[in-house]
Amino acid sequence: MSTDTQQQVFWEQQNRSFSKPTPACDLLHPEAREGQTDPALTETQYFGFSVPEEHIHGLTYLWHHPNLGVVSGGVFAWRGVKRGPLEAELFDMVTFASDDCLAGDLYDYKLPNGYHVTTQEPMRRHRLRYADPGRGNALDISFEAVMPAMVLANGHHLEQAMRTTGELTLGGETYPVEGFNVRDRTWSELRRDTLQPGGMPPIDWMTGAFGDDFSFGCTAQDNLDSDPDWKGVIEASPGDPLKLGWVWRDGELTPLVSSRKRSRRTAGTLFPEFVEMELTDACGRTYEMKGTILAACPWYPWPTLEAVICSVRWECEGRTAYGELQRGLRPDYIRAFRGRV
Incomplete structure (x- = not known):
């Protein structure tokens, strides 16, 4: 694999063409480690959801650093405008947990904070679950594709509109999540934090x-x-x-x-x-x-x-x-x- 295409993340370069999506786009890419030892090697999985009439928005995230053997991620949801993530009604992110939780690939994994993802059909259907009974927070949301995924020509990033169906509970109050969201995923990229x-x-x-x-x-x-x-x-x-x-x-x-x-x-x-x-x-x-x-x-x-x-x-x-x-x-x-x- 050429490292030249990995030196810039997708938002730093112009992209004007697509490649063909395959089920493998929704799974881990261990082959990216061949010849690439940089600790910044990255895989991500992002889903979002909202309850617009209540001005509620949220996201879930997985960030895998395969060369470090760690994952970060979790669940984040809030109402209105907040000055910082710790003001959000729900903010439960873990950092640098062992990637042993990905032994089942992205078909089924659970982070130490309880964030649980099931890929029911790659590129088509996913289910997200989470529960924190003590704080009255939970979610159970299914995502179903309404379009084929857009995959960049370099084969390292996808975006896809999904229909969302399920429930979100914040502080003991439950809201239906019925709408759409565009998810994304990136793999085989180097994401460095240098300025x-x-x-x-x-x-x-x-x-x-x-x-x-x-x-x-x-x-x-x-x-x-x-x-x-x-x-x-x-x-x-x-x-x-x-x-x-x-x-x-x-x-x-x-x-x-x-x-x-x-x-x-x-x-x-x-x-x-x-x-x-x-x-x-x-x-x-x-x-x-x-x-x-x-x-x-x-x-x-x-x-x-x-x-x-x-x-x-x-x-x-x-x-x-x-x-x-x-x-x-x-x-x-x-x-x-x-x-x-």
């Missing part, structure tokens, strides 16, 4: 599903000509601000080829509040989308990254979707802007 020279502007991973027939994923920065706050302070990433994008529309999966995006954020927290964007796919179709943040909470998956996880109400072509925006903030940006009016 880039000159810093990195905020970048957003955005997803939404309007129904079985229409969903999208887009990873992009604000365009320079929209005068983002970081313009002239932090150097823009080279090339197109669109790093990755796709649209599933009426049974067809098409890559995005351009984006025009601007966003508004709060002064004190730097959390996003509103997003406008125009997306163009490879067939020449244009989608104008507006996104309003319903819930937001930061998370620190590694020390040099603040990931602001948001529930978003998207509007496009007279339809409404509930999805996500995950904004990556780096120290240079936070030092320059946090707390300034």
Whole structure:
């Protein structure tokens, strides 16, 4: 395996084509360790869920470092806007547990905090479970694919719209989870926590599903000509601000080829509040989308990254979707802007 494709994670490079999904995409990739001894070698598994009418959002995560023999991950859910993850109604993440729990691959595993995932049919159906009776928190949610997975041409990352069905209990109150979410998975990548020279502007991973027939994923920065706050302070990433994008529309999966995006954020927290964007796919179709943040909470998956996880109400072509925006903030940006009016 060439290590060249592993030196940048998917949001640091432009991606304009797909590869064919296979059931193996949903399982561990031990072959990645052949000739690759870097401790940053990574596999991840992400699922999200929401109760939009209650402004509740949540996620579950698995981060495997196969060369270190450890896993991190768990469950995270909250209502409204929180200043930090420890304010969330549910935040139960373990770090650096033994990867012995993955002896059954990703077909069935349970982390030490009780987070339990069953892959009932690779690339089609998953079930997530968790319970903390003492705090009155629990979830039991099934995910079923409503589209084939988008797999990047390098074969290291997938995204897929899923129908969510189940229940979430927070503080003893139970809510139905009935909607959609776009999951993702990455494997055979090196995820290092080193800082880039000159810093990195905020970048957003955005997803939404309007129904079985229409969903999208887009990873992009604000365009320079929209005068983002970081313009002239932090150097823009080279090339197109669109790093990755796709649209599933009426049974067809098409890559995005351009984006025009601007966003508004709060002064004190730097959390996003509103997003406008125009997306163009490879067939020449244009989608104008507006996104309003319903819930937001930061998370620190590694020390040099603040990931602001948001529930978003998207509007496009007279339809409404509930999805996500995950904004990556780096120290240079936070030092320059946090707390300034």
